[in-house]
Amino acid sequence: MLNMVIPMALALVTAAVTMSFWRLLKGPSVPDRILALDTLYVNTIALLVLLGIHLASALFFEAALLIALMGFIGTVALCKYLLRGDIIE
Template sequence: MLDLAIGIALAMLSLAMLLNLWRALRGPELPDRVLALDTLYTNSIALLVLLGIQFHSMLYFASALLLALLGFIATAALCRYLLRGKVIE
């Protein structure tokens, strides 16, 4: 039963990631693209957690944590660049 639920969740996350990628490539404005990339990395974290549950491996959870830290820093830096034009002052 858990395998079926994980399979459905993986399919739904894959669809969500494809839609986020489409919005990131086709977004009408730059803030829409930034938001799509932010959502894309959040969905990839969820995907890694689901894969960790499915394969019973702690490596996926560690990589999800690393991706969460890097994604937060990248989003903050990109927003700061869009607002001020510089990342580091």
């Protein structure tokens, strides 16, 4: 059962990554691209967790945690740049 479900889930999440990437390329505005990047982080976390279950390895957890942390900081820094034209005040 699990062996059948995981490839399906991987396909769905990969499609999600593709759609986020399309929005990242298309824009049309800068916040749209940042939003697409943010979604891409979340999709990547989902992909890593799925791969972790698929390969039965707990090693992917740290990578997922780091992407969550860095993705959040990246999004906030980019928004801050748009709002103030400066990141560190």
